[in-house]
Amino acid sequence: MNLGWLMQECVLPLMLLPTRSQAMKHARRIRQCQRMPLEKLRGLQLNRLRELVELAAAESPFYSDLFRANGFDAEMLGSLDDLQRVPVTTKDDVEANFPDGMVIASRRSDDWQYVGTRGTTRRVMVVHDFQRRDFQRAAIMVALTEDSPYRYGAGQFSIPPDACSVHCGLEGNRADSVSGHLWAIASGRIKRDRAAISDLRGLVMEKWIQPTTIWPPLSLDEGDLPLAECVAALRQAKPTQLTALPEYLKALADYLDRSGEDPPHIPVVRPMGANLPASWKPAIADAFRGSVREHYGSREMGPMAFDCGQANGLHVMMDQHLIEVVRDGATVGEGELGRVLVTDLNNFAMPLIRYDIGDLARITYAPCACGRTSPRLLLEGRVQDAFVLSGGRVLTAEDVSNHFAELPEIRDFELTEMRGNKWALRVVPQPLAKLDLQQIGDRFVTWSGESRRINVRSSTAIRPESSGKYRHCKSLSFGKLLAEQEPIPVAADRAV
Numbered sequence: 001m002n003l004g005w006l007m008q009e010c011v012l013p014l015m016l017l018p019t020r021s022q023a024m025k026h027a028r029r030i031r032q033c034q035r036m037p038l039e040k041l042r043g044l045q046l047n048r049l050r051e052l053v054e055l056a057a058a059e060s061p062f063y064s065d066l067f068r069a070n071g072f073d074a075e076m077l078g079s080l081d082d083l084q085r086v087p088v089t090t091k092d093d094v095e096a097n098f099p100d101g102m103v104i105a106s107r108r109s110d111d112w113q114y115v116g117t118r119g120t121t122r123r124v125m126v127v128h129d130f131q132r133r134d135f136q137r138a139a140i141m142v143a144l145t146e147d148s149p150y151r152y153g154a155g156q157f158s159i160p161p162d163a164c165s166v167h168c169g170l171e172g173n174r175a176d177s178v179s180g181h182l183w184a185i186a187s188g189r190i191k192r193d194r195a196a197i198s199d200l201r202g203l204v205m206e207k208w209i210q211p212t213t214i215w216p217p218l219s220l221d222e223g224d225l226p227l228a229e230c231v232a233a234l235r236q237a238k239p240t241q242l243t244a245l246p247e248y249l250k251a252l253a254d255y256l257d258r259s260g261e262d263p264p265h266i267p268v269v270r271p272m273g274a275n276l277p278a279s280w281k282p283a284i285a286d287a288f289r290g291s292v293r294e295h296y297g298s299r300e301m302g303p304m305a306f307d308c309g310q311a312n313g314l315h316v317m318m319d320q321h322l323i324e325v326v327r328d329g330a331t332v333g334e335g336e337l338g339r340v341l342v343t344d345l346n347n348f349a350m351p352l353i354r355y356d357i358g359d360l361a362r363i364t365y366a367p368c369a370c371g372r373t374s375p376r377l378l379l380e381g382r383v384q385d386a387f388v389l390s391g392g393r394v395l396t397a398e399d400v401s402n403h404f405a406e407l408p409e410i411r412d413f414e415l416t417e418m419r420g421n422k423w424a425l426r427v428v429p430q431p432l433a434k435l436d437l438q439q440i441g442d443r444f445v446t447w448s449g450e451s452r453r454i455n456v457r458s459s460t461a462i463r464p465e466s467s468g469k470y471r472h473c474k475s476l477s478f479g480k481l482l483a484e485q486e487p488i489p490v491a492a493d494r495a496v
């Protein structure tokens with residue numbers, strides 16, 4: 001018996017006991033589903049989907065209009081492919097119709113939570129009910145602990161891009177330790193009610209189950225000092241898991257490499273908040289003498305996929321979400337690039353069907369050496385950061401980052417697509433490195449296979465967006481990826 005086992009199997013279930021939480025059961029189910037035959041999983045998805053579509057058709061003003069306008073109803077769902085008759089739901093749709101057009105009014109309850117996304121360009125609000133959050137709790141547990149040395153109860157060190165909102169979310173009138181809170185309840189200083197129990201649960205989660213040191217966002221343009229301070233704090237905290245924005249992980253790894261400092265040993269390094277380009281992985285794993293482990297999720301959808309010990313793509317949790325990868329109105333072939341559409345199979349407070357989450361990915365159904373049967377996603381960055389070149393060829397942020405990662409003298413870059421068939425490229429040199437700007441520009445243009453002019457400048461730093469996240473690729477042409485919103489026409493024999 002170890003601490004992780006004790007926290008995960010005893011303390012956590014105990015904390016969830018006073019609520020109607022089924023999280024432990026859900027987590028077991030998610031793990032089972034990972035090893036079921038694909039056909040069986042698809043059957044489960046279809047049943048759930050029918051239920052969701054029926055509800056949306058009857059009670060979601062947005063979806064009932066959308067289905068009617070497209071001659072679609074739940075009866076037409078003979079297979080998962082039939083869902084392609086439903087047009088994509090965009091973030092604009094959700095924004096324009098939230099809340100009254102989107103939520104299921106008859107299910108309104110006290111346990112509804114309004115969840116805002118933390119996107120780089122906009123905030124979309126969604127509603128989660130208790131059950132939806134309970135599935136999410138289970139999915140988080142699975143995503144963080146499968147095939148990983150990290151267990152609940154172990155120390156975590158987190159460098160989010162927006163530490164303020166994380167911190168602010170935790171503040172309140174609460175005591176700052178579990179024993180302090182228990183004492184306050186026992187002595188009658190805090191009333192013994194549902195809120196006090198819920199606060200106690202929050203504290204146990206925060207202090208015992210997932211004890212986390214939160215470090216402020218790193219400024220990457222102030223030399224080595226912020227990085228050295230962070231490394232010193234990591235050495236002192238000795239976390240089992242470090243979670244941080246990919247750019248922070250890369251900067252810390254670069255710093256450890258050039259400073260020759262003895263690296264802190266961190267068993268699991270987990271990028272958060274953005275896609276980690278594959279080419280950055282080895283240096284980060286080396287720097288911390290640990291393994292880089294990833295999962296894919298969002299505020300509105302929760303965790304959707306996680307990697308196994310093979311770390312060769314992210315296994316989709318098919319019992320939680322129906323994920324499609326589409327291009328030009330149709331599902332792409334195995335391994336081909338497309339936009340990720342997500343249907344939340346557990347959100348019955350606010351159905352989201354074929355929601356365009358704004359990411360690009362490939363999907364593979366090839367068996368994984370770990371024995372899990374679920375398909376794997378390979379993420380390639382945001383749709384709005386991808387360039388569409390002549391002939392419909394796409395350069396993703398992942399491609400471009402991997403290209404520049406081959407030049408060790410470059411620390412960071414920002415590639416902007418300009419009007420008139422031009423690129424503007426800013427590159428940040430590694431400390432003391434000399435850059436041949438002309439050569440860097442020519443090399444990129446040749447590699448891109450597109451004859452465009454390029455203007456290259458050297459820069460001291462690339463500034464983050466207001467969300468704290470970084471955008472290395474600024475595209476004008478990404479709209480061509482969205483141009484298709486046309487559903488497949490309803491076949492005449494089924495339209496009746």
Ligand SMILES: [Zn+2]
Nearest residue numbers: 308310368370
């Ligand atoms: Zn696997």
